[in-house]
Amino acid sequence: MLRIIVCVKIVPKPEEVSVDPETWRLDRSHARSEINPPDMNAMEIALRLKDRHGARLDILSMGPPFFDPILRVALAMGADHVTLLSDRAFGGADTLATTYTLAKGIEKLGGADLIICGEESSDGATGQVPAGLAEWLDIGQITMVHDAQVDLERRVVRGRREIKGGHEILETTLPAVLSVATACNEPRFMDYRIKEWAFDPEQVTVWGRNDIDADPDLIGAPGSPTIVSGLEEATSRERKRRFLQGSPEDIARQLSAVIRQAI
Amino acid sequence: MVQSLYGVAEETKTIWVYLERDGDTLEGVCLELLARGREMADTLGWSLEGLLLGQNISSLAHAALACGADRVYVVDHPRLADFTSEAATEAAFQAITGRRPSMFLVGVTPNGRDLAGRLAVRLRTGLNADCTDLRVNPETGVLVSEVSGFGGGILALIEMPQRRPQMATVRPGVFVPPEPDPERTGEIIFLDVDLKTTPFRTHVVERSVGEALDLTQAPVLIAGGRGVDGDFDTLRELAGLLDGEVGATRPPVDDGYVERARQIGQTGVVCRPKIAITCGVSGAFHFVVGIQDAETIIAINNDPEAPIFDYADYCIVGDVREIVPALIRELQDPRLATGNP
Ligand SMILES: Cc1cc2nc3c(=O)[nH]c(=O)nc-3n(C[C@H](O)[C@H](O)[C@H](O)COP(=O)(O)OP(=O)(O)OC[C@H]3O[C@@H](n4cnc5c(N)ncnc54)[C@H](O)[C@@H]3O)c2cc1C
Ligand SMILES: Nc1ncnc2c1ncn2[C@@H]1O[C@H](COP(=O)(O)O)[C@@H](O)[C@H]1O
Numbered sequence: 001m002l003r004i005i006v007c008v009k010i011v012p013k014p015e016e017v018s019v020d021p022e023t024w025r026l027d028r029s030h031a032r033s034e035i036n037p038p039d040m041n042a043m044e045i046a047l048r049l050k051d052r053h054g055a056r057l058d059i060l061s062m063g064p065p066f067f068d069p070i071l072r073v074a075l076a077m078g079a080d081h082v083t084l085l086s087d088r089a090f091g092g093a094d095t096l097a098t099t100y101t102l103a104k105g106i107e108k109l110g111g112a113d114l115i116i117c118g119e120e121s122s123d124g125a126t127g128q129v130p131a132g133l134a135e136w137l138d139i140g141q142i143t144m145v146h147d148a149q150v151d152l153e154r155r156v157v158r159g160r161r162e163i164k165g166g167h168e169i170l171e172t173t174l175p176a177v178l179s180v181a182t183a184c185n186e187p188r189f190m191d192y193r194i195k196e197w198a199f200d201p202e203q204v205t206v207w208g209r210n211d212i213d214a215d216p217d218l219i220g221a222p223g224s225p226t227i228v229s230g231l232e233e234a235t236s237r238e239r240k241r242r243f244l245q246g247s248p249e250d251i252a253r254q255l256s257a258v259i260r261q262a263i
Numbered sequence: 264m265v266q267s268l269y270g271v272a273e274e275t276k277t278i279w280v281y282l283e284r285d286g287d288t289l290e291g292v293c294l295e296l297l298a299r300g301r302e303m304a305d306t307l308g309w310s311l312e313g314l315l316l317g318q319n320i321s322s323l324a325h326a327a328l329a330c331g332a333d334r335v336y337v338v339d340h341p342r343l344a345d346f347t348s349e350a351a352t353e354a355a356f357q358a359i360t361g362r363r364p365s366m367f368l369v370g371v372t373p374n375g376r377d378l379a380g381r382l383a384v385r386l387r388t389g390l391n392a393d394c395t396d397l398r399v400n401p402e403t404g405v406l407v408s409e410v411s412g413f414g415g416g417i418l419a420l421i422e423m424p425q426r427r428p429q430m431a432t433v434r435p436g437v438f439v440p441p442e443p444d445p446e447r448t449g450e451i452i453f454l455d456v457d458l459k460t461t462p463f464r465t466h467v468v469e470r471s472v473g474e475a476l477d478l479t480q481a482p483v484l485i486a487g488g489r490g491v492d493g494d495f496d497t498l499r500e501l502a503g504l505l506d507g508e509v510g511a512t513r514p515p516v517d518d519g520y521v522e523r524a525r526q527i528g529q530t531g532v533v534c535r536p537k538i539a540i541t542c543g544v545s546g547a548f549h550f551v552v553g554i555q556d557a558e559t560i561i562a563i564n565n566d567p568e569a570p571i572f573d574y575a576d577y578c579i580v581g582d583v584r585e586i587v588p589a590l591i592r593e594l595q596d597p598r599l600a601t602g603n604p
Contacts, residue, residue, distance in 0.1 A: 094389060095380075095383070095389070095390055095392070096383065096384060096387070096388070096389055096390070099384060120530065126390075126392035126393055127376060127380075127392070128376070128379065128380040128383070128390055128392050128432075129380075130380065131348065131376065131377050131378075131379070131380025131381045131384075132380045132381065132383065132384045134348075134380075134381060135352070135380070135381040135382075135384035135385055136384055139464070140349065140464035140465045141348060141377065141381070141465070142465070143373065143376065143377055144373060158468060161373065162523065162524075163373055163470075163472065164285070164372070164472065164475040164524070165472045165473050165474060165475030165476065165524075166470070166471040166472035166473050166475075167470075167471060168467055168468075168469060168470040168471070169467070169468040169469040169470075170465055170466070170467055170468065171465070171466055171468050172464050172465040172466075173464045173465075176464075182517070182530075183516075183517040224389070225267070225387075225388055225389030225423050225425060225426040226389035226390075226391060226421050226422070226423050227421070227422055227423070227424065228419050228420065228421055229407070229420050229421065229422045230419070230420040231417055231418070231419055231420070232409075232417070232418045232419075232420065233417060233418070234411065234417060234418050234548070236551070236555050236574060237555060237556070239560065239573070239574055239575055239576050240575075240576040240577070241572060241573070241575060241576070241578060242576065242577055242578065243572075243578045243579075243580065244577055244578065244579050248581065248585040248586050248588075248589035249589050249593070251579055251581065251586060251589065251590075252586070252589035252590040252592065252593035253593055254577075255561065255577065255579075255590055255593070256590065256593045256594055258559070258561065258577055259483075259505065259538060259561075259594075262537055262538050262558060262559040263482065263483070263505070263537060263538065
């Protein structure tokens, strides 16, 4: 049977995060959390593969314990089990430490034929985790795919992705890492008939650093080569901010003068 | 602490730029990186070098020299003819550990991202992705990467004091492309790599590339947001009258009204047109970073409190469904063509 692991991150809803004007630090305290929207697209690709071939579908996430209830949405959408990697020692991880920790979690789960990620996380938006995971696991990768087809006999996966001015179809051998293009599909709704099952404590396993045999030098802040050395306020260029008044026709006349001058 | 494969003590005083091929030229973002790389190298008195991977591509090395590189390393190998992240990662890994540059800069393209993510892990080094600016600390020679913080408004400065190379990726449009100087000379060095043990896992089954859209070159940009309610035809008409292009915020792209190649902003394209006209755009920071270098910004929004007005030169509080058609009629007015209103 096909084995799939979807990596899911929980992020604060972007519109609810504010910046403290004094310290410039992010204030997430009033923000509700959600599954990183691109990871919903990754879930949908995984669930379509499960519908088609039958699959064991695991969810893997690294983050604090409060992720747990939100991750159950993935169970109610059709995943089989959630594993949450949660340990104070994982805190402060940059891409290198995050990908190492997730890769150790994947190994401990016994690996999978496909590891599917979102294209990027909405609070970091770097999209470097999928490629980094593929490297730690020493397997192939196809990123930003719009769809994926698995051929179980040949043990390959094909993915189609958009490139500048066109598209390409790549094929790689299983096991492989995929990342899924943001908003490329319509994620399905939760199945309320299995809601109770999804909230059963047993459906979520929490593992700390010892459970995944993580090297303490490679996780969290010690395993992260990059440091934030400063925060700055974003300054933008001074603008005229002139409000144009009048009927749409008056405004159009003023605008066309502005445009003719600026071109 | 686990170390990278070479540290500060072993680095050579060089800045490397990954040179990605785009048909028979180099990707524009690589040239932009060469321009900024040149400035940083001059600040430090270091050498700026390019890494070119492919097959029969050495002619492109001259383009890099003309755009500011002092030296280009070329790896010519049949396994690099079609980009695959595994072969490219191994080739770059061997070139980098052999020459030990202090920095390795990569442009954000689908392949550039795939390479950077894998390579940083193989080198056990850090990666600052999607930087909005790069500078160097002239005293320490350390790269300072600027990334925009979540939700915008704040910028984080990121450094990597210990490990080498210092890797960073930058999106197209962030830096200004250089003026090529065909007279400029430099060194072209062919490097041998051993790809025998690199597995053949991934291959290209099909690739179709047509005329690529390049919003960064458009002198006039008409950007539509959620507020135009999917009516991009009217915006196209306006763009047509001004020899411009239509761009969009993320929601209309996600909703399928416009191609993703037209998305402007942090996860889209960064443009610097002469004129940007935003229609029904609220002015989220993620979007604004994509047009903030426009010479003139005109904003049309029916909400007088919309943040976009803080970033605009000319602000119109009104309904796009009235203002844009009125502007089209005005621009079509034959009296204007003669310049005698
Ligand atoms: C990680 C991440 C990356 C992102 N990257 C990008 C990016 O690259 N580019 C991007 O654009 N967004 C990006 N976003 C989304 C971004 O945060 C905003 O949600 C988005 O820019 C809002 O688009 P909008 O202004 O079109 O829509 P809205 O914020 O919904 O604004 C619509 C505006 O239209 C006005 N309006 C409505 N009807 C009319 C009318 N009839 N006439 C005139 N005005 C009208 C309203 O007053 C409102 O101000 C990103 C988000 C995240 C989390
Ligand atoms: N902490 C995490 N836990 C689980 N998955 C993650 C985590 N961080 C990133 N990912 C996965 O990697 C993808 C890209 O994230 P990023 O590279 O951070 O933009 C996300 O869409 C997720 O699928």
